[in-house]
Amino acid sequence: MPLWNGVPTIDQMDRQTIPGSNLVPFDFDRDMESVLRTWSEAGWWDDEDAQKEKISDFFMANDGRTVVGLIDGSAECVVHRTLGTVRYDQQLLSLGCVSAVTTSRIARRRRLASRLTARTVAHLADEGCAVAMLGMFDQGFYDRFGFGTGAYENHAWIYPGALAVPAPYQAPQRFDLDSDSEELHEAMASRLSVHGGVVVGGERLTAAGMRVDDDVSIYGYRTDGQISHFLAVVTTGEHGPDRITQWAYQTPEQCLELLRLVQEWGDQVDVVRLTEPVWLQLQDFIVDPGAQLRRTKGSQTGALRIEADAWWQARIVDLAACVEAMGPVDEPFSVVVRIEDPVEPHLVNSGYDGDWNGLDGTWRLSFGATHTAERISDGEPIDLETTINALTRWWLGVLPASTLVAMGAFECTADTADRMDTLTSHLPKPQPGWDF
Ligand SMILES: CC(C)(COP(=O)(O)OP(=O)(O)OC[C@H]1O[C@@H](n2cnc3c(N)ncnc32)[C@H](O)[C@@H]1OP(=O)(O)O)[C@@H](O)C(=O)NCCC(=O)NCCS
Structure with missing residues (x-):
């Protein structure tokens, strides 16, 4: 390869x-x-x-x-x-x-x-x-x-006034990045966790990160005295487009409560942009979505749409740690993988003086009730040739091994690809839920 x-x-x-x-x-x-x-x-x-x-x-x-x-x-x-x-x-x-x-x-x-x-x-x-x-x-x-x-993630540009969210409206509180940063970080860290969901840094970085691009306003709710769900929104002029840059909720109901809050803004705001949470389909909560999308098509600032990108x-x-985290399989098997890792040449003259050189080499991945990854010397028959890029995509459940084979990113038999897919086929779509 x-x-x-x-x-x-x-x-x-x-x-x-x-x-x-x-x-x-x-x-x-x-x-x-x-x-x-x-x-x-x-x-x-x-x-x-x-x-x-x-x-x-x-x-x-x-x-x-x-x-x-x-x-x-x-x-x-x-x-x-x-x-x-x-x-x-x-x-x-x-x-x-x-x-x-x-x-x-x-x-x-x-x-x-x-x-x-x-x-x-x-x-x-x-x-x-x-x-x-x-x-x-x-x-x-x-x-x-x-x-x-x-x-892919779906990014939606919606008209708040066309939302019909099945949740009761509650007046929110206003939160502040100075006085509430610790609680806001805690709310991010304890939010509804999904596959691929990330938590980054501590409270100082959460506040600094939310602030760095634009002026954000933060609205939300406390449960038992602690911030449980909130959204951070960057507004533009009187009528938007407004952009929800970050949000956190511990339950689906709290997420709907935040969307219900956005619905209230329809008296003034024409467009709100947000990233669709992976567990719901926003279009379900839009009245006449087809007509909304058709009527606003071509508008410079007001086009309503749902777009996907990666x-x-x-x-x-750390390959061993990643493999260990996978769910068990009923029938144990192992795969000898020749991994190509392109990072090493870029470490040359980088000022890095540690021992890490990337994951280039031959590895045996053993799957069973628990899993291991060990480097082995060359000479064993190779079951799979790939890059760390492609292996990561398979491991995360972004693409199945069978697709990576068709793309030429995995070189292995259909049987090996099928076995590998038994480890990842149950994974939901990964969604970080944090802009880093
Ligand atoms: C992106 C950026 C950081 C690159 O900085 P740089 O110091 O010039 O990058 P390097 O010299 O290390 O690497 C340039 C190489 O990357 C390659 N490259 C750039 N974009 C690429 C792409 N999309 N796909 C593949 N290769 C790409 C270039 O062709 C070049 O290759 P070469 O070394 O073989 O000529 C710089 O252009 C930048 O600051 N852009 C604006 C800010 C930005 O977008 N930052 C990235 C945020 S995610």
Whole structure:
């Protein structure tokens, strides 16, 4: 099987002979101003003072888990990482998120972002993460570090006044990112958990993350004195479109209560955008959805629609931990897998001085009442050849092995694919429920 497209072939000796001295941990006092300039050049910051403070808070809240690429002492590339958890089926696994990848306009195509991203994945492995996830700007760039594309999510642009949500209306409370941040993080952490659901960072980062892009207003409810369900919304002008950027609820009923709250806004707001929770179908709660969609088609700001896309990617970082988390199978079997992991060449000259080199190699995956993954030496007959990108997609239940075989991303017999699919066919569609 050919090596992953686009991976530069770099002599492994470079890793020892060229020190990555210009790729270093982020230092707030030294780097914040140049990181802001980089964000400005990427179009992520409009040079407004208020937003400057929010972005600075976001980096301040990260407890030093950021790396930068310095050119003449100025940070021209930055990659941020955060620790958390991801629910896999019935288990919680340690997660690391890669975020805020940006290179300034003078430093593009010098492999700064590639090296810092690869280094960040290696740091996450050293920090004990089983899985890494990120939001992608496009498909392809992060494939070069072993990431595979996640499942589609539905994004809905709805008219609140056309909602008919089967829940009683209750006046909400207003919450505040300063005084309520601890409770808001707790509400996110204890929200209804679904396969693929993530929790990222602590209360400071939850608040800083919600604040960083725009001004959010937060409305919701307390149960037994604690915030149990809320939504964070960014409003635009008088009539929208408004955007729900984050929400949390512990039960389906609480989710419906939040949607019922949105329904109340129909007197004023023409469009609200939200991501559809994986457990329901929003169209069920829209009156005359077909007519709504037809009538507004072509409107610049008011077109109502439901669109799907896959915006996140994931990669297995600790194969044994990921395999162990899978449900038992009745008939034990093992698969010898030749895994190609494209991350290693990008660690060259990245400043990473640990031992993690990715998962490239031959592995025996043994499935039964419990499962194991062990590296083995070459020479055994191979049952499956694949990349860590594709293996991650199968493991998460994004695509079945049979589809990956048809795509050429899994090379194995139909029998092996069928057996592997017995491990994942019950998994619901993974949904992170958190914008990272
Ligand atoms: C994306 C970005 C971080 C890349 O930074 P960079 O330091 O120039 O990246 P690198 O030099 O490490 O890597 C560039 C390589 O990636 C490749 N690449 C870029 N986009 C790609 C894609 N969608 N698919 C495959 N490869 C891609 C380039 O072709 C180039 O390959 P080469 O090295 O063989 O020439 C930079 O363009 C940027 O800051 N963009 C704006 C902000 C943004 O979108 N950030 C990402 C947030 S998820």
